[in-house]
Amino acid sequence: MIFETHAHYDDKMFDEDRESLLESMQEAGIGRIVNIGADLASTASSIALAEKYPFIYAAAGVHPSDAAQLNEHTFQWLSEQTAHEKVVAVGEIGLDYYWEKDPEVRANQRYWFRRQLNLAREKVLPVSIHSRDAAKDTLDIAKEEHLAEIGGVVHCFSYTVEMAREYLNMGMYLGIGGVLTYKNARVLKEVVDYAPMDRIVLETDSPYLTPVPNRGKRNSSLNLPYVVMAIAEIKGITTAEVEDITWENAMKLYRMAE
Template sequence: MLVDTHCHLNHPDFAQDAPAVLARARQAGVQALVVIGYDLPSSEAALRLAESEPDVFAAVGLHPHEAEAWSAARAAQLGEMAARPRVVAIGECGLDFYRELAPRAAQYAAFHAQLQLAGEMGLPVVIHTRNSVAEALDITAPYAARGVHGVFHCWSGGAEEARRAVDLGFCLGIGGVVTFKNARDLHAIAAQAPGDRLVLETDAPYLAPTPHRGRRNEPAYLTLVAARVAELRGTPVATLAAATTANAGRLFPRLPRKLSGPAPPRSLKGGGGTGA
């Protein structure tokens, strides 16, 4: 059983067939999915999905591409959403110096504000970086010292930076890129990172793993990511799945306690239990 800690079922690419995509994920053994917002409408959509599907949870936030839309009103709206129990994190937020669709000053401001919000809400933070890991670590460090933790999703930094992230109390999100032949740095990190700090993600609809590379990604393909990480670590995939699922539960404390193993058959639940 697996947890997709980062996917975008709220993306227009899934507008036509989200129920079928979700069904395939369940069939593949993905027992929980965290749908990540990247602007206000997608955060609202993530929350709607999370409040209508038992195994879907939401993160609400503003992607660095959208950083210019940050305002006090935005902060209040996200804070209101984040108070809902199905919201498990703030994000994704961070810095993107690759496409740099928003000016850096706006990216820094929105990132700081969302780290602050995460601290106030007592929620973990989902961090996006592109060509900006070192800067993002510098910004995050003082918040981490005050107890803000979370995940650097789609980890793209080096080994030294990975050590820094782990030292700050953060998890490393490993996605489809780890299945690419030429991603040697990421192979090494996936192989050597502390086993209690790795979480798996698809980032669907982006970054589909081999052999789907270049096409629409979906949460069911998380099994391919899990298989490759298990292979790199020389561990059985079931062991890797159990460990990363437990890690996801610690990363997102609002996920239900019971994230390991299949649900008990109805007949064993008894009359008095309320279930999970």
């Protein structure tokens, strides 16, 4: 069975067939899914999905691009959501400088990244970190806030082997998805080759980042076997080994007993 560690099935792109798609997952070999909060509304809808489906779990958090939603009142609400029995992480949180150039807005992202890291520390939950075009600031904050004491995953890892080494040394997991199958993914393939298998977890970021051969279409966890095959080829192991090891890794990442 495959453990999908990062998806967004509350996204409007699934509105027409969400129920039938999710009901097909178990039979297709997708054993567990963590649906990730990206803002206040999607945190609530992720929890609602987790309540409806036994194999779905939730993460509560606010993506850096939506950090403007956070204030002391909404942060208190977010904190309360982490107490839900099926919330297994704080995320996705972090920094995203790709679209945002305003120094004040970037500073606000950094502030709420720190606050959410410390929320995870307080609630004894791992984090799911989003970092795009913000490698240095993300790593600096990770070190300053002692990320190694919190634990978690760098979702959709997109940096170099050198940066991967920094996070692996903190005990973090690396989230690997459809990008690994792209022709221009040389650096990510180097990272997967370098990273120990016991630090790799599978993800899709559905509905985004669909792997080859379905690139350009809406993504879902049903495409994860393509990622499994790509990892197996790089590592020189079987697809069954990739599935088994990444399942165990995800269970440890999200601190699930069974």
